[in-house]
Amino acid sequence: GLLLLSEVLCVQIKCFQEIITIGYSVYHSYHLPWFRTLSWYFLLCVNYFFYGETVTDYFFTLVQREEPLRILSKYHRFISFALYLTGFCMFVLSLVKKHYRLQFYMFGWTHVTLLIVVTQSHLIIHNLFEGMIWFIVPISCVICNDIMAYMFGFFFGRTPLIKLSPKKTWEGFIGGFFSTIVFGIMLSYVMAGYRYFVCPVEFNNDSNSFQVDCEPSDLFQLQDYALPRSLYSLLSPQTTVHLYPFQIHSIALSSFASIVGPFGGFFASGFKRAFKIKDFANTIPGHGGIMDRFDCQYLMATFVNVYIASFIRGPNPSKVIQQLLALRADQQLHIFNSLKAHLTEKGLLPALEEATA
Known part of the structure; x- marks a missing residue:
């Protein structure tokens, strides 16, 4: 990490x-x-x-x-x-x-x-x-789309996609899209099974070190999903499929990498044309500068961050507890009494007390 x-x-x-x-x-x-x-x-x-x-x-x-x-x-x-x-x-x-x-x-x-x-x-x-899976999968999807769009465009490309990049074709764009979707689902399946990739980086007070270890959330637990009825005849008697929920989310990540991600490259192409330069630098022989390789990655990173905040991340109990422990004793006591009154009003505290008893 x-x-x-x-x-x-x-x-x-x-x-x-x-x-x-x-x-x-x-x-x-x-x-x-x-x-x-x-x-x-x-x-x-x-x-x-x-x-x-x-x-x-x-x-x-x-x-x-x-x-x-x-x-x-x-x-x-x-x-x-x-x-x-x-x-x-x-x-x-x-x-x-x-x-x-x-x-x-x-x-x-x-x-x-x-x-x-x-x-x-x-x-x-x-x-x-x-979690490293949120870093590796999006970056890999952008790389996969770049490679597959080039391959499909090289062999089947006929229709120009955008004037800013004359070599880009609709055939490459569409071929890259479907290839990236499949790649994202497969890579997500492999990585979702390892805690090292799915657990967030945390500091452990006991070992006095950073660690990547946790109980994987439901997002990384295999679940059964019902297949569409239209596929019953093709896959009978199989009516369900085992997937990690993250694989469903990977479709959104792959779609963005394939549809919107390339516009980061188009933006960079327009920028270079404006200043009449071929590449940002000559850091990588034959490929230009580092920015030439990461023009799509930065746009992808923003999407992933917004996606996590909007659809994935919820309240983090450990962070809340850490903040509470940093308060003064009287403030902690006030919050405790307020929380106790709230739980009692909701009827949750008596149930907890009975369970404890």
Whole structure:
């Protein structure tokens, strides 16, 4: 998990560097003061803010146990804002009369790049902490769709899909869609059976370490699903099928990777055409830069994060308990009495007391 986290950070930094370099190279003759320095400083500030929020949210127990971390967590947003304001003031002080418009243009360029690259990579990390299956399956679906769309387009492609990418065809688009759906279902079936892939990353106080171990939720438990009646004659006497509920969700992930995901690539193609460049960089021989490989992945990461928040994630009892334990004793007692009164009113507490007795 920590290895993947490091890889995400490295990819983010490289993608940021590639996009910023394009902006710098277009206007390199102007010798803009402090442009690159401020760009990297803002990257540091935004990463400090996002990573601090993530650590506080997912590893609250560890943060509260260590005094330096607890102080940093308490004043995290103030520190982040102060760091950003420092960069803002540095930018204002660096303004040169003959380059005002250009400097503000590059200031906006840096912030849009931060929005696209850093925010999206932050969402990837959130997906990773929910369980590696939420990280690996979506990324694999995008890769599968890219490969299969190319294969179908190469052998059967006749009808152009979009002017921004002349080599893209409807045949490749449709072939990639169905191939990715099948691939997503199969990969999900394999991964859903392993706790290492489905359990979220948590900090264990007893072992004083990060661990990936839990009782898998219903999402990763095999269940029987009734087949449509139209398939009875083909599969008789089989009327049900064993599936993980996650496999049903994988269809939504695969569909997005196949239908909407490619538009991230089209967007990148339009961007490169606007600046008359073939690739973002030459990091990977024959493939361009890292951003050329991840143009669809960032859009996919945002969808997965929104999908989890909208359809999967519910209230987390362990997080609620952690927050309660961080309160003062009188506050904990007040919440206890309020909860006791609520359960008594609902008729749940007597039942619990009888069961205990």
